Amino acid sequence: MKKKSQTALLHAPRNAPQYISTIQPPLYRASTIIFKNTDALFNRHWSDAYDYSYGTHGTPTTYTLADSIARIEGGDFCLLAPSGLSAIQLVNASFLNHGDEVWVADNIYSPNMEHLRYLKTHCGIVVRVYNPLDANSFIPSDRTRLLWLEAAGSLTLEFPDLKKLVQKAQQAQVLTALDNTWGAGLAFHAFDFSDEHLSVDISVHALTKYPSGGGDILMGAVTTKNKTLHHRLLSVHAIQGISISGDDAAQIQRSLPSMQIRYEHQAQSARMLLEWLKQQSEFAQVLHPANPDNVASHQFWLENCPTGKSAGLISVIFKQQYDLIAVRQFCDALSLFKLGFSWAGPISLVMLYDLKQVRTATSAHLQQGLLVRFCIGLEDPEDLIQDIAQALHQLKSHSDQPSVISDL
Structure with missing residues (x-):
């Protein structure tokens, strides 16, 4: 049957072979899928x-x-x-x-x-x-x-x-x-x-x-x-x-x-930051499964992750003398760490939380204070440490009431 030009555009007389071997699998975009019969x-x-x-x-x-x-x-x-x-x-x-x-x-x-x-x-x-x-x-x-x-x-x-x-x-x-x-x-x-x-x-x-x-x-x-x-x-x-x-x-x-390579690189960077953050006087607590100071969590991590793997996340709780304005000032002073939700991307992220607003119970193993979570990207960890150091230098104590920040 001879087709008009518009119909021929939609019903081609022949098609290229559908399958070849490639490194990446072919991309299919479909809502309707055609049945053979x-x-x-x-x-x-x-x-x-x-x-x-x-x-x-x-x-x-x-x-x-x-x-x-x-x-x-x-x-x-x-x-x-x-x-x-x-x-x-x-x-x-x-x-x-x-x-x-x-x-x-x-x-x-x-x-x-x-x-x-x-x-x-x-x-x-x-x-x-x-x-x-x-x-x-x-x-x-x-x-x-x-x-x-x-x-x-x-x-x-x-x-x-x-x-x-x-x-x-x-x-x-x-x-x-x-x-x-x-x-x-x-x-x-x-x-x-x-x-x-x-x-x-x-x-x-x-x-x-x-x-x-x-x-x-x-x-x-x-x-x-x-x-x-x-x-x-x-x-x-x-x-x-x-x-x-x-x-x-x-x-x-x-x-x-590249997922495993990225995971291990970010985890290694987080472990480097862990050792440095533990030495900083502004923090009441540094939270990471590999930190033996967090005794119970550390033991359960060792028990279930015997290879010592961990993600590129690390949190700190500021001492109570640093109120919301001061900790916000710290976050704003960061340069390499960007304010944003999520994690595991190429750029390091930081986010501020008041645990009293996102927790339903008081946890005895956690210190009181505002929490900042660092999500480590692919930057050199020494540069990330320098970024945190310069932001800590700008800390000043103020008083204010924390506001609700959702966890994403």
């Missing part, structure tokens, strides 16, 4: 490993990234979401119903806590808080359905008593979900992290951080080894229309080969 249309199921039926379900580009993240995490199944918080919400939406109880660490990523408070108000979820350094503070009931873990905590960087917490959850038949963004699948194995081969049920990973590494893409992932759990997540994932851009997936896939 009606057999292909009807002989498929939403639970298929690769359901090529519509762009929200996946393309070779997004499935390739999901498979890569599953390998990094040590899991078998992975779903992608538009952000780390979206991935967290997918877990909450999949496993929490009216009257169910969820336990969260006091150092939990605060947007997760905000989401759970929303579910508490509007859906009747019961939210309990435990001390991540004291497994005895987690007391599951017959209504407990989910235990959220975070290793290490978002701001205060405590490494939890992961072994005992998971053991207690398993004994009570409670699902465990780990925010594994800090470990990134590199510091320890979420699905095999002890001599007893303990495993969490679900690992959530903000791909915005180390997998991306550029500070320019938002994405999250939910990984598991359990097919039943995966199908529960997959059904909610589909119902909610959760999907990601093929372009974003390709960018993160391109960054994965």
Whole structure:
């Protein structure tokens, strides 16, 4: 059949071969996916490993990234979401119903806590808080359905008593979900992290951080080894229309080969800053899992991360004589460290927090004072130390009341 010119543009008489071998996998952009025939249309199921039926379900580009993240995490199944918080919400939406109880660490990523408070108000979820350094503070009931873990905590960087917490959850038949963004699948194995081969049920990973590494893409992932759990997540994932851009997936896939190199470089720089920061008189406490001064956290980190790996995050608590105005002055005086949320990008970041505004309980292991979190980039660590030193010289004491700063 001879085609008019406009039709010929859309239905070419021939196409270039579709598959060649390249270093980077091909990029697929798709909402509509063409079926070869009606057999292909009807002989498929939403639970298929690769359901090529519509762009929200996946393309070779997004499935390739999901498979890569599953390998990094040590899991078998992975779903992608538009952000780390979206991935967290997918877990909450999949496993929490009216009257169910969820336990969260006091150092939990605060947007997760905000989401759970929303579910508490509007859906009747019961939210309990435990001390991540004291497994005895987690007391599951017959209504407990989910235990959220975070290793290490978002701001205060405590490494939890992961072994005992998971053991207690398993004994009570409670699902465990780990925010594994800090470990990134590199510091320890979420699905095999002890001599007893303990495993969490679900690992959530903000791909915005180390997998991306550029500070320019938002994405999250939910990984598991359990097919039943995966199908529960997959059904909610589909119902909610959760999907990601093929372009974003390709960018993160391109960054994965350098992820471990970047992780270790930033971690090494943070360890150099740790030793220097501990000597500075302005700080009441320096928070990092490798700091033996933080006794319990340090021991749990050694137990679960025997290779000594850690992320490029380090926090300090200023002595109480330095009020909000003084600490803001310090942050503003920094030159290489930029004020901004997130971490694991090429540029070092700094953010100021008042723990009284983002914590639900008083933690005896933490000093009183304002907290500043440093997120180490790819700069030379000696330059970063000099930047902090010059900013400390400009500190002056003032009085003011801290304001709420969210944790991102």
